[in-house]
Amino acid sequence: MFNRIWVLFIARNKEFYRDRSSFLWNIIFPMFIIIGFSFMFSSNDNAQYKAAVFHKYDNKPVMTEIRDQYIGLKSTKFIEFIDYQNLDAALEKLNHHRVDIVIAPETGVYWVNRTSPKSYMAERLLIAAGAGSSDLNGFKKETVNGSEVKYIEWLFPGIIAMNMMFSALFGVGFVVVRYRKNGVLKRFACTPLKPHEFLIAQIISRLFVILSTTIFVFIVISLLFDIKCRGSYLSLLTVFVLGVFSIISMGLVIASRTSSEEFANGIMNLITWPMMFLSEVWFSLEGSNDWILYGTKLFPLTYVVDGMRKIMNDGASLADIKINLIVLAAMSIVFTAVGSLLFNWSKE
Amino acid sequence: MDKILEIIDLKKHYPGVKAVDGVTFSIEKGTCFGLLGPNGAGKTTSIEIIEGIKKPTSGTILYKGRKPESAFYSSIGIQFQNTELPQFLTVKETLDLFRKFYHHKADLDYLIELCQLDDILKRDNRKISGGQKQRLLLAMALANDPEIIFLDEPTTGLDPQARRHLWEIVQKIKSEKKTVILTTHYMDEAQILSDTVAIMDHGKIIAMDSPQKLLKEYCSMSSIVLRDFYDRDLLTDSEYEVFETEEGVEIQTSDINKCLQYLIERKIDLSGATIRSQNLEDLFLYLTGSQLRS
Ligand SMILES: Nc1ncnc2c1ncn2[C@@H]1O[C@H](COP(=O)(O)OP(=O)(O)O)[C@@H](O)[C@H]1O
Ligand SMILES: [Mg+2]
Numbered sequence: 001m002f003n004r005i006w007v008l009f010i011a012r013n014k015e016f017y018r019d020r021s022s023f024l025w026n027i028i029f030p031m032f033i034i035i036g037f038s039f040m041f042s043s044n045d046n047a048q049y050k051a052a053v054f055h056k057y058d059n060k061p062v063m064t065e066i067r068d069q070y071i072g073l074k075s076t077k078f079i080e081f082i083d084y085q086n087l088d089a090a091l092e093k094l095n096h097h098r099v100d101i102v103i104a105p106e107t108g109v110y111w112v113n114r115t116s117p118k119s120y121m122a123e124r125l126l127i128a129a130g131a132g133s134s135d136l137n138g139f140k141k142e143t144v145n146g147s148e149v150k151y152i153e154w155l156f157p158g159i160i161a162m163n164m165m166f167s168a169l170f171g172v173g174f175v176v177v178r179y180r181k182n183g184v185l186k187r188f189a190c191t192p193l194k195p196h197e198f199l200i201a202q203i204i205s206r207l208f209v210i211l212s213t214t215i216f217v218f219i220v221i222s223l224l225f226d227i228k229c230r231g232s233y234l235s236l237l238t239v240f241v242l243g244v245f246s247i248i249s250m251g252l253v254i255a256s257r258t259s260s261e262e263f264a265n266g267i268m269n270l271i272t273w274p275m276m277f278l279s280e281v282w283f284s285l286e287g288s289n290d291w292i293l294y295g296t297k298l299f300p301l302t303y304v305v306d307g308m309r310k311i312m313n314d315g316a317s318l319a320d321i322k323i324n325l326i327v328l329a330a331m332s333i334v335f336t337a338v339g340s341l342l343f344n345w346s347k348e
Numbered sequence: 349m350d351k352i353l354e355i356i357d358l359k360k361h362y363p364g365v366k367a368v369d370g371v372t373f374s375i376e377k378g379t380c381f382g383l384l385g386p387n388g389a390g391k392t393t394s395i396e397i398i399e400g401i402k403k404p405t406s407g408t409i410l411y412k413g414r415k416p417e418s419a420f421y422s423s424i425g426i427q428f429q430n431t432e433l434p435q436f437l438t439v440k441e442t443l444d445l446f447r448k449f450y451h452h453k454a455d456l457d458y459l460i461e462l463c464q465l466d467d468i469l470k471r472d473n474r475k476i477s478g479g480q481k482q483r484l485l486l487a488m489a490l491a492n493d494p495e496i497i498f499l500d501e502p503t504t505g506l507d508p509q510a511r512r513h514l515w516e517i518v519q520k521i522k523s524e525k526k527t528v529i530l531t532t533h534y535m536d537e538a539q540i541l542s543d544t545v546a547i548m549d550h551g552k553i554i555a556m557d558s559p560q561k562l563l564k565e566y567c568s569m570s571s572i573v574l575r576d577f578y579d580r581d582l583l584t585d586s587e588y589e590v591f592e593t594e595e596g597v598e599i600q601t602s603d604i605n606k607c608l609q610y611l612i613e614r615k616i617d618l619s620g621a622t623i624r625s626q627n628l629e630d631l632f633l634y635l636t637g638s639q640l641r642s
Contacts, residue, residue: 016436
C-alpha cells in the first residue's frame with residue numbers, strides 16, 4: 001500500500017514540475033502581488049479609510065474648533081466611522097491595520113499608525129478637514145506604541161494563504177477531473193490501487209508541492225521586504241499545513257464525481273472568489289454586516305489567514321489560536337471523509 | 349480442452365438499448381477469442397462486464413468453472429478502447445508506475461522488448477504516435493504478467509504498418525500460451541489473430557466459429573462489386589443476393605460465369621467491376637444486410 005502511494009506521489013510531483021506554466025504560476029503569482037502592492041502603497045491609493053471613533057461620554061464638552069474639524073472629517077467621502085467604547089481595543093485594531101486612524105473627538109486626540117500608508121492618508125484628511133477653521137489643528141497627534149505591524153507584514157500572510165488556496169483547490173481538483181474524463185482513472189481502477197491510496201497520494205503530493213513553493217516565496221519576500229515573524233516558524237507551519245489539508249480535501253469533494261472540467265471550474269470559482277474577498281486577505285471586514293462576518297466563519301481560509309497573522313504579527317502561540325486549529329482539523333476530517341465516500345473512478 | 353472462461357446468457361440493458369442481449373460463449377486456455385462487429389454492437393460492454401468494470405443485467409461468468417474472485421481480477425490485463433496516458437510522464441515512467449502497482453510484475457526489460465518501446469523510453473507521453481501509444485497501453489496491460497489479456501479495438505485508427513506491428517506483438521503474446529480476448533471491427537484483424545471469431549451485431553452473436561470454418565461454411569462464394577453503380581432496381585428480380593455498399597453494389601454468387609453472363613444480358617456496364625473471393629466482411633453483409641464499417 002505505501003509502495004503504491006509512494007510511486008504515485010513521485011509520479012504526481014514529476015508531473016507538476018514538468019508542467020512549467022502551473023509551476024511558474026505558483027511561484028510568480030504571489031511575488032507579483034506582494035511587489036505590486038508595495039509599489040501601489042508607496043504612492044497613493046483611493047481605497048476606503050476606516051476611522052475608529054472613541055467616545056468618552058463623561059468628559060467635558062468639546063472645544064468648538066475640534067468639533068468643527070471632526071464634523072468636517074465626518075462629511076468626507078470614503079471614510080467609514082466605527083464607534084468603539086474601549087480605547088485599547090481601538091488602538092489594537094489600528095496596530096493591525098483593521099482601522100486606519102483612531103479619533104477621540106471629546107478629548108481632541110487622534111492616533112495614527114506610522115507604518116501604514118492608509119493611516120497617513122487618513123491623517124491628511126483629518127488635517128484637511130480642519131483647514132477651513134480659524135485656528136491650527138485642534139487635534140493632538142499620538143502614534144500607537146509598541147512594535148507596529150507594517151502594512152506589508154499584515155498583507156503578506158493573507159497573500160501566501162490565498163495563493164495556497166488556489167494551488168490546493170485547483171491543483172488537486174483539476175487533475176482528478178481531467179484524469180477521470182480521459183480515462184486514466186478508469187485505467188487505475190483496474191489495478192490493485194485503492195481509492196484511498198490514490199487520494200492520499202494526491203493530497204501529500206500537493207502538500208509537498210505547495211510547501212516547497214511557498215517556503216521559497218516566503219524566504220524571498222521576507223528578505224526583500226524585511227518581514228518579521230514574531231511567533232515560531234513551527235507554529236506557522238502547523239496552521240499552514242492544516243489549512244492546506246482542509247482546502248485540498250475540499251477540492252477532493254468537488255472533484256469526487258464529475259468528469260466535466262467546466263463544471264468543476266465553475267464550482268471552484270464559486271468558492272474561491274468569496275473566500276478571497278471575505279477571508280480578510282486584502283482588507284479587514286471590521287464594521288461589516290453581521291451576516292458577512294458570520295459567513296466568513298464558514299471559510300477555512302479565514303482561519304488560516306487569521307492564524308498566520310496572529311503568529312507572524314503578534315507572536316501568538318499555538319495555544320492562542322487553538323480555535324483556528326480545531327476548526328481546520330475538523331474541516332479536513334469532514335471533507336476527506338465526504339470526498340472519499342463520494343469518490344468514483346469512472347464517469348457516471 | 350480447458351475452458352478458462354465461460355459466458356452464459358449475458359445481458360446488459362440500458363434504458364432504450366439492449367447493449368448486450370443474451371450472449372453465450374466460452375474461451376479455451378491459451379487461445380485468442382475475437383469479437384468482431386460494427387460500432388455499437390456491444391463488444392466493449394460485453395468485455396467490460398467480464399473484466400468486472402460493469403455489472404450485467406443478468407447472466408453468468410465462470411472463470412475456470414467458478415465465479416470470478418480476486419484471483420481472477422489480479423490475473424487479467426486490460427487495454428481499454430479510449431484511454432489517455434498520464435501527462436508529463438515519459439513512456440518508461442508510465443510503464444514503471446503501472447508495474448509498481450502490482451505484487452506480481454512482469455519484467456520491465458521484457459515488456460520493453462516485447463512492445464518495442466526501446467526508442468521512445470524517454471519520450472513524453474504526449475509526444476508519441478498513435479501506434480506507439482497503443483504499444484505502450486499494451487505493455488501496461490501486460491504489467492502484471494497476466495494470464496488473460498483483454499484488448500478492446502487495439503488497432504482502431506492506426507495506419508496499416510502500425511497495425512501489422514501490433515499484430516506481431518499479439519502473436520508473440522499468444523505464443524506464450526496466454527489467453528487473449530480481442531474486439532475489433534476489422535475483418536482481417538479478427539481473421540489473422542483469432543482462433544475463434546464471434547460476429548456480433550445489436551448485442552447478439554450472429555455467427556461463431558474458427559475463421560477457417562466460417563470462411564469455408566459461409567464464404568465459399570465470390571463477390572462481384574460494381575463500382576459507382578447505384579441502380580439496384582435493375583437487379584431486383586435476379587436470383588442473386590445484392591447489397592448496396594459504400595463502393596457501389598455487391599453481388600454474391602457461387603457461380604461467377606453464370607452471374608457475369610446474366611449481367612451482360614442485362615446490358616450492365618462491367619468496365620468498373622471487380623471480382624474477389626469472399627471474406628468475413630461479406631459474411632457480415634450477408635448476415636445483417638449492412639456493412640461492418642460504415
Ligand atoms: N453507459 C451507457 N448508457 C447507455 N447506453 C450505452 C452505455 N454504454 C453503451 N451504451 C450503448 O450500448 C451499445 C453498445 O455499446 P458498446 O458496447 O460500446 O459497442 P461497441 O464497443 O461494440 O462499439 C451502444 O448502442 C451504446 O450506445
Ligand atoms: Mg467499443
